Every structure is written in structure tokens, then in C-alpha cells.
Amino acid sequence: MVSKSDVGVILMNLGSPDSTAVPDVKRYLNEFLMDKRVIDYPWLFRKILIEGIIVPKRAAQSAKAYSSIWWEEGSPLVVLTKQLQKAVQHDLNLPVEIAMRYGNPHPEVAFDNLLRQNPDLKEVILFPLYPHYAMSSYETAAEYAKEIHRKKNYAFKLTLIPVFYNEPDYIHAMAESMRPYLQQEYDHVLFSYHGLPERHMRKADVTGKHCMQVDDCCHVNSTAHTYCYRHQVTVTSELVAAALGLPREKWGISFQSRLGREEWVKPYTVDVLERLPKEGKKKLLIVCPAFVSDCLETLEEIAVEGKHLFLNSGGESFTMIPCLNIHPLWVQAVVKYCNQLIEQ
């Protein structure tokens, strides 16, 4: 049994470029999109497509978007993850570090920082900050950290916090963070999740015959759901809506941030934002539960671009509900999940 004093925690998030300068954004996008779990084509094809075509085309546009949301202290995603680290470290009373899947700080730096604080470190709890399982989010973060742990031959044990899309404390934190916004007049609540290529959904189906093959697959019991992103985001939305007492016709789900020409999971957020006002749903609350920290995809794509699209499509009011960030119930949930693993 490992004593609590010999445990350290790493909160792992996606990561951002080091700055908004185009070369930094280019480096970040290359690392991100060359990840075989994000764009899962053969290596040579990826190399030509990503480094030769997509990144050179996208870098300047991405850098501009990052510049529009950047804070004095840095990227919102990194700054907010650091704030979460401080709050969790305080309440957990253990060393807590942050690591990013792409960019900085690298997981190796986080491991070494924990070792520096406790050379007798026996266990590291790795907390990938993704509520839902996707090859391109939770899986790549977990596998990358495991690979570094293996390659560096660290003596301490590495333990992973699983996805938490249906965990009562996460659901409670989500619902309570949203509740104050429901005091205002609204017609509809939209849960907008980061999207995925449909191909990734089929690939993740361990049964090979469930996801997108069975009618209403996400509501039909299956072992495929352990790795099914769409099932998991559906469950999160249903549980949060139930906790808030939202009638079924008052809320919906959509998927944002599509990249490339492939079919992604539908409906696309952009299509829903255009459609809702035409259905008389003109006052919108929007929330993005796949991200626990605000980032480019919430602060720019939704709060700026999404708002513009909705209002120009006949919408009257658009309110973006912030991510959990350092909401006290979320900090409490993170501390509880870590303690539950330590006490096992």
C-alpha cells in the first residue's frame, strides 16, 4: 500500500501554442495534427498532407484566432489549467503538476518536477482532463504519458483516472455552474461538444457492429459504449438536463470544430445555430461540456463566431456559459476522484 505522502498528481490537458506568433502556432499544429490518434492516416500521407498542405494553410488563420483570445498571462487553456492545479493542490494537500499533450509543459517535465519534490515518489495519478473517451483526446493523452513513463523507466507507478462523463460529482458541478444562467429568459439550451470524424466513431467500436449501425445506437446497451464518444456525450447531456429539470424539447446536442472534408458526427453546431432561430428558438444558452477549461474552441469559435452566426440568422440573445474552469464544485470533484484512487 502506497502512503498518501508518496503520491503526486498530474492534471493533463490538450495544450496550446507557446505564443500567438505564426512559427509557434505552426509547431503546435504540426505536433497536434501529426498525432496518429488525431489524423489516423498512414505516416507518409499524413506528413505530406499535414506539414505540406494543412498546416501552412491554417497556421496564420489559427494564429489570428489565438491572438483574439490570448490573455496577458498566456493561453486561456494553459492559464486556467494552472489555476485548477493550484486549487486542487491546496485542497488535496499533495504535489500537483500540469502537463499538456501538445506543447508545454511536456509530461516528462511534470514527472521530473514531482520527483524533485519527492525523490521517494511511489505513485503518480494522471488525470486526463477529458470527461469523454475519444481516440483523439483521452486516449492519446493517456497513451502518451504511459509511453514516456515506460521509456524513462521511472520507478513510480502510474495510475489513470478514467473518463468521468457520468460521474455524479462532474454532473453536479456542470449543472450547478449552469443553474444561475437559467434564471434569465431563454428558449433553448444547446450542449455543443467538440466533434469527431464519423470514421473515428466506427473505429472505436469494439464490437464492430454497433456504433452508427444499430438504430438509435447510443441508447441501445452495448459494450461499445466504453469507448463511444457520442454515447458518452449523450449521457452527460441527459444527466445534466435531468439535474436541472430541463424538459426534453428545451435542449439539444451539437458538434463543433470540424476540420477537413470528411463527414463528422452530426448535427454540426454551425447548422444548428442557423436553424434554431427559424424554429422560433431565438434566445439561446450554449455550454461546452467536453472542455473543462475555456479555450480557443469556446472563447473564439463559440463565443465570437457562433454568436455572430446565431444573431445573423435571426437569433435575439446568445449567452455562452463558461466551462467549469475553477468552479468550487469542480475543484471538489477533482480532489474527490484523486482521493478515491489514493485510498484504494
Ligand SMILES: C=CC1=C(C)c2cc3[nH]c(cc4nc(cc5[nH]c(cc1n2)c(C)c5CCC(=O)O)C(CCC(=O)O)=C4C)c(C)c3C=C
Ligand atoms: C482532426 C482534427 C481534430 C480532432 C479529431 C480533434 C478532436 C478533439 N479536440 C479536442 C479538444 C480541443 N481541440 C482544440 C483545438 C484544435 N483541435 C483541432 C483539431 C482536432 N481536434 C485543431 C487543429 C485545433 C487547434 C486550433 C485550430 O487551429 O483550430 C482545443 C483548444 C486548444 C487551445 O489552445 O485552446 C481543445 C481543448 C477534443 C476534446 C477532441 C475530441 C473529442
Ligand SMILES: [Fe+2]
Ligand atoms: Fe480539437
Ligand SMILES: [Fe+2]
Ligand atoms: Fe453509439
